[in-house]
Amino acid sequence: MDEALLRSLTPGVLALLVRRGADFAAAEDAVQEALVEALRVWPADPPRDAKGWLVTVAWRKFLDQARADAARRRREDLVIQGPAPGPTPSSDDTLRLYFLCAHPSLTSSSATALTLRAVGGLTTRQIARAYLVPEATMAQRISRAKRTLAGVRFDRPGDVGTVLRVLYLVFNEGYSGDVDLAAEAIRLTRQLAAAIDHPEVAGLLALMLLHHARRAARTGPDGSLVPLAEQDRGRWDTELIAEGVAILQAALARDRLGEFQAQAAIAALHADAPRAEETDWVQIVEWYDELVRLTDSPVVRLNRAVAVGEADGPRAGLAALAALDAALPRHTAVAAYLHERDGDLAAAARLYAEAAQQAPSLTERRHLTRQAARLNARLRR
Incomplete structure (x- = not known):
């Protein structure tokens, strides 16, 4: 079978x-x-x-x-x-199903679960294991989503952007349990790209491929987080990078820029650098400027502050960071990094410790705790 x-x-x-x-x-x-x-x-x-x-x-x-x-x-x-x-x-029935599963009446968690069940063909048990929740909980989530869609007439075009955001949410869940959600999201986005000719669909597929190409280098043998600058670039998948870049170039040539194309362009610039020191941070800042124009997202502005710190120096990055809400996720971690780059190790160590307490995952918490311990050890010398 x-x-x-x-x-x-x-x-x-x-x-x-x-x-x-x-x-x-x-x-x-x-x-x-x-x-x-x-x-x-x-x-x-x-x-x-x-x-x-x-x-x-x-x-x-x-x-x-x-x-x-x-x-x-x-x-x-x-x-x-x-x-x-x-x-x-x-x-185009499959395309209609993508739009239905990403209906605006559904929450993000319900839309992602329903997409995996209806479009991806995964079982409720597989989806539950991937999201690390009990099967009964996931079954209730899917049942609620189906009840929400009961009687919904699908007689007008759906929103491509909503579908893409759902697929990106699936991709960002990464891998857990017996279902590789990153690979599943790539499969579904390839399917969507074959069904609809849209530059942002291509942009999302390119972004996924470029991120996925770095997957093997993202963690150490003990499962610890390896920051981008410290990754072994020899472990990056060059075939996925080449495919992602080719798809991105074709999308950009259509001159209909969207947020996923801009994000993919940033990922491509990282992939293009043979060493971290050779990263074209000036051009990355320019792409973040485009992203800010397209989305006005506080998270994008936070990432832009990091890029500014690399392109123009840590104090310029801290100045960009100062204009943002300190309650933003990972704001404290970014501040710690920029203070370390600026030579203020005491402030950086304190901020790394604070960021560890705010970390959304155990892996990130352990990484930030190690960063704080490393700087405290240097300060005691």
Whole structure:
């Protein structure tokens, strides 16, 4: 049984049922039942048209449930006609499903979970393990998302930006459990890029590839965090970098700049430097200026302060930082780094210790604690 094939077919089958009038939750249940049936039947009797088989079985499951459930009688007018015999036509159904799962009525956590379930074809258990929550908790989250979408009419184009933000949230979860969410996000974004010709979709794919190329060098043998400047660049995946840069260049050539293209351009400049000392920080600051113009995001301004500190010196970076809200996530860690660069080791050590207490993850907390200990050891000499 080719589980990868089933996962790749799932979103198209689900979207086709939704387009034919099935409620999202009922359609998703019917597709899951069809997948169980496929796992039982296909090993002994594989179909010639796998997608057509799944559509036929899922549609039958949906009809059976619709007729059996008195509360859904009103939908029967929509489902009297079954799918026509013959090959299942190819359409933009998967793209419609991306937009539906990123519906603005859903929270970010619900949208990411539903995208992984409906578009990615992952099981509730796999998604729960990836997010390190109990399976029952994730099942409730997905059920709430499906209830929220009950009765939603999808009769106008969705927001590409919302879809991209959901996919980027999935990517940033990285790896945990038995599902590599970073790789899964790349797979889904490749699928989206094949379905829609949009420079920001290409920009997000390029950004993911460029970040993913550095993955092997991001942690030490003991699992400790390795900052970008200290990473072994020989461990970076040059093929992913080349692919990401090529995709980015093609997107930028269309002259429709968006935030993901700008972020990818910054990642490409980091990837282009053979050594950390050769990083083109002046150009990176220019790209951050573009990002500020596009997003006016405080987080972007925080990252820009780091780049300014590298391009124009730590005091210029501290001046840029002073204009920002000190309550911003990682503000204290950035201040610690810039004070160390400026030679104020006592202030840097104190700020690293404070930042460790605020760190969102154990890995980051340990890294910042080690930074504080390193500087305190130097101060005692």
